[in-house]
Amino acid sequence: MGLMPGEIVKGPLLAGFDDHINQNRANLQAALNEYRNPANTLDDIVIWGVTRGILAARDYAHVVDDWLPEIKTPANANPLTPRSWWPKFFPFGGIVREGLIRALSLCEYLDPDAGVLAQRPQALPVDSFWLCAGSHLQIVATLGYAWVGGNREPHHVNMLILTPPAPGSDRGANFVGHEDIWVVRPTDQGPGISIVRPGQDVETVRPRR
Secondary structure, three states: OOOOOOEEEOHHHHHHHHHHHHHOHHHHHHHHHHHHOOOOOHHHHHHHHHHOOOOOHHHHHHHHHHHOHHHOOOOOOOOOOOOOOOHHHOOOHHHHHHHHHHHHHHHHEOOOOOOOOOEOOOOOOEEEEEEEOOOOOEEEEEEEEEEEOOEEEEEEEEEEEEEOOOOOOOOOOOOOOEOOOOEEEEOOOOOOEEEEEEOOOEEEEEEEO
């Protein structure tokens, strides 16, 4: 199911990813090894996520059909699978894989671009979101900071998955509860989001989860 243009969510898939990675350093390192291993195909990586409980088994078809159709379709093939959300940007798997590696490397290493990698004394947690806006597909990894003892110190890693709008703007009645996200926007931008506080020209909304 798709997102409305401009909507930002974590959702159950990214929540499961974050929970698994942040549970302990062994999970972080195992994921990094899995993603970096050139012998592993995209399908291997997705199946590994299912076996580790990062993805529910029912989500496998969604990831393969909607996000990573190259798993079932050769890179030079046309047409793509009918349910592919962004055929214009096929294949997308390389960006997903490298984005995951970049974000998790920031969690694990002091400087992931250094010639000799030095582990952080304590791994940073990752906080992932999907932002359905813009006209390109990209993954952005940033360091989030906190003030500790008067010093600005790395605190966590943000992983932002930016995509164009996905097919299907209504997220449906099966979503219950709300994200820990508050969005201030012009009023009446469409259905599928719970209004928290309406105003004359603006409204504050929380995406459904």
